[in-house]
Amino acid sequence: GENVEQHPSTLSVQEGDSAVIKCTYSDSASNYFPWYKQELGKRPQLIIDIRSNVGEKKDQRIAVTLNKTAKHFSLHITETQPEDSAVYFCAANTKTSYDKVIFGPGTSLSVIP
């Protein structure tokens, strides 16, 4: 079945450094790849998404890259701040329904002041 893998599971960086989270997906028909941030005890919230017709998208300190040939996509956070500390989930939609996404297991990011 469809699967999304995510690495690393935990990540600690110094404030001001960059953080990179990588995901791979199995369904070659996937064409929508959102990233969600979940702070402790809160709901997941979308921070950025990318569609298969582009290879990179940037929003201030956050960027996402997509390699459809290799079936992997990555989240890049530059100039990290303590408020970036959270769990980040990648996801990919599936060919059975473009309304359904499969989530990765999450990456717990800690930004050390």
Add this chain to the structure above:
Amino acid sequence: NAGVTQTPKFQVLKTGQSMTLQCAQDMNHNSMYWYRQDPGMGLRLIYYSASEGTTDKGEVPNGYNVSRLNKREFSLRLESAAPSQTSVYFCASTNRGSNQPQHFGDGTRLSIL
């Protein structure tokens, strides 16, 4: 505009008890979803409803039933609660076929003793 509203926020049940988790959205979205979130396992899809009047099983449907009461409301029922169903449950909604991000409720924290 409240977005996605879930009730209750917290619940403790005894094994064998039944209960219904309620979810309502006011964004006129067609598709609605129920997820459970367990430590280290990300968000796993229990059931989803692509449109009013339709429901489909997700990854982990056993022990649950759902009802898409109307376009706004999508409920999740545990007929006979088991300790393995202790989890945080999230409801989400999105527009069908538009590759738009999912909007999540605040979650229901459910403990089964």
